[in-house]
Amino acid sequence: MDSVLSEDPVALKILIAGGFGVGKTTLVGAVSEIKPLRTEEVLSDRGIGIDDLDGVEGKNTTTVAMDFGRITIREGLVVYLFGTPGQERFWFMWDELSYGALGAVVIADTRRLTDCFPSVDYFEQRGTPFVVAVNCFDGAARHSIDDVRIALDLDDDVPVLLCDVRRRASAKEVMIALVEHSLRTLASAN
Amino acid sequence: MSDSPQWLDEEAGPVVRPYALIRGRTHPSGDAFDLVATVRAIGDPPSGELGPEERHILRAARGPISVADLAVELDLPVGVVRVLLGDLRDQALISVTSPPAVGARSNERILKEVINGLRAL
Ligand SMILES: Nc1nc2c(ncn2[C@@H]2O[C@H](COP(=O)(O)OP(=O)(O)OP(=O)(O)O)[C@@H](O)[C@H]2O)c(=O)[nH]1
Ligand SMILES: [Mg+2]
Numbered sequence: 001m002d003s004v005l006s007e008d009p010v011a012l013k014i015l016i017a018g019g020f021g022v023g024k025t026t027l028v029g030a031v032s033e034i035k036p037l038r039t040e041e042v043l044s045d046r047g048i049g050i051d052d053l054d055g056v057e058g059k060n061t062t063t064v065a066m067d068f069g070r071i072t073i074r075e076g077l078v079v080y081l082f083g084t085p086g087q088e089r090f091w092f093m094w095d096e097l098s099y100g101a102l103g104a105v106v107i108a109d110t111r112r113l114t115d116c117f118p119s120v121d122y123f124e125q126r127g128t129p130f131v132v133a134v135n136c137f138d139g140a141a142r143h144s145i146d147d148v149r150i151a152l153d154l155d156d157d158v159p160v161l162l163c164d165v166r167r168r169a170s171a172k173e174v175m176i177a178l179v180e181h182s183l184r185t186l187a188s189a190n
Numbered sequence: 191m192s193d194s195p196q197w198l199d200e201e202a203g204p205v206v207r208p209y210a211l212i213r214g215r216t217h218p219s220g221d222a223f224d225l226v227a228t229v230r231a232i233g234d235p236p237s238g239e240l241g242p243e244e245r246h247i248l249r250a251a252r253g254p255i256s257v258a259d260l261a262v263e264l265d266l267p268v269g270v271v272r273v274l275l276g277d278l279r280d281q282a283l284i285s286v287t288s289p290p291a292v293g294a295r296s297n298e299r300i301l302k303e304v305i306n307g308l309r310a311l
Contacts, residue, residue, distance in 0.1 A: 008287050009254055010300060011226035031311065037258055038267040063267060068258055073307030077300065080226050080258060096225065100289055102301075168311075176308045183301045 009076045014178065015097050015128075016067065016083040018107035019115025023135040023165040024083040025067045027107060030171035032069030032081055039064050039093065064093065079175075088118045098122075103129035103182045105174055107165065110134060110143045113151050120152055129182040131159040133174045157184070223272050225258040228287045235283055243274055244283075251284055 016024045028034050040063045067083030082097050084090060098104070106119045116132070123130040134148055143151075145160045154160065159177050163170045223229075231251040240248070243264060250263045261271045278284045 008228050009256075010297075011228070011256060011289050012300075012304065013226055031308075035262045037261055038265075039261075040267045040269050068262065070259070071308070071311070073304055077303060077307070078256075079304060079308075080256070082225070082258075096222075099224070102304075172308055172311055176305055179301055179305050179308065183298065183305070186296060186298060186301070 009078055012077075012079045013097060013101040014079060014081050014175070015094065015101055015104040016081055016107065017094075017104055017116075017119040017123075019087075019109070019112060019119075020085070022107045022109045022112075022115065024107060027105070027133075027135075027165040027171050027174070028067040028069040028081045028083045030165055030168045031175055032071045034067055034069045037066045037068035037082075039066055064090070066093070088122075091118075091122060094122060098126055098128050101128055103131070103178045105178055106130055106132050108132055108134050108148065108152070109137060110148065111137070113148070116152070120154070124155075129178070129185045131161060131174065131178045131181055133161050133163045133165070135165050136162055157181075223257050223275055223286055224288050225268065226256045226289055228254045228289075229257060229260060229275060230254050230285050230287075231283065232285050233283055236281075244278060247271075247274060247278060248283060257286075 016027055018024055025034070067081070069081040071079040071081070073079060084093055084097065104123050106116050106123065108116045132148065132152065132154065145162065149160050159181050161174055161177055163174050165171050229251045231248045235248055243266065246264055247260060250260055257268065257271065257275065261268045264271060275284065275286060279286055
């Protein structure tokens with residue numbers, strides 16, 4: 001089994017975050033084969049939808065479905081996408097997901113910009129590289145990138161892009177912008 | 191868009207059933223496995239003692255496979271799969287390799303490869 005380590009596939013994680021209905025699932029599906037991944041947590045003191053599970057050590061758990069996608073760059077190099085709800089009460093899932101993550105895409109809808117505040121806060125605090133992708137829903141008031149940047153109080157180096165997550169080319173551009181940003185973050189840290 | 195919390199998987203039915211598989215345990219023995227940790231079957235499986243899910247894991251892990259992909263393949267919640275993996279590791283039937291702590295995000299060459307790969311998609 002000596003050769004096992006060198007053969008191990010390289011796995012990269014990217015998080016897709018943002019408020020309800022902002023386009024997370026659509027984005028993951030646009031660039032990868034998407035599958036629902038069931039995850040569950042013990043909810044003893046988290047105060048959300050408690051299911052009573054008699055006989056299971058008195059533990060309260062609930063099931064949360066995440067969007068899960070994979071992009072095979074080449075054999076042995078895979079990018080995994082995880083789309084997760086953006087509310088603060090799900091941060092317990094993010095702690096695991098962001099561990100060692102390449103970065104995150106925060107999807108914003110300019111009609112409900114505040115919905116992505118918790119995501120932005122979270123990644124800023126964690127020091128996870130992230131980009132903000134403004135999903136341009138039809139008929140949504142188009143704000144300039146600068147307006148979004150100011151409203152979200154973003155650092156100058158955080159990329160903000162306009163996108164249409166339904167279009168593969170646009171979704172791809174978002175992913176590339178994120179990896180380029182991670183690369184820059186890495187270079188400036190060295 | 192919808193205001194209802196669709197990610198709450200009500201159709202999944204009671205979560206008791208999968209947990210019954212692992213006798214109510216919610217944590218694997220030993221360290222938790224990262225979602226993108228690599229699992230491989232090793233050694234010869236004993237014939238009698240394994241349940242169908244454990245056999246399924248061993249089949250799926252003949253080649254390297256991630257914990258998340260295994261959960262999808264078995265159609266079980268990740269936590270249940272982790273417990274099953276802990277049992278299989280305790281029996282030396284699988285090896286689990288965790289990704290490095292900082293991840294490959296610290297590897298410039300790999301990031302460039304990813305950028306080129308995404309462009310070529
Ligand atoms: N017109 C328009 N519709 C979009 C766009 N992006 C997503 N949608 C639609 O908006 C709805 C919500 O998109 P989803 O991808 O499910 O959003 P989500 O963030 O995964 O939603 P939740 O998981 O419920 O939080 C879907 O019906 C999409 O087809 C867009 O750019 N323009
Ligand atoms: Mg969704």
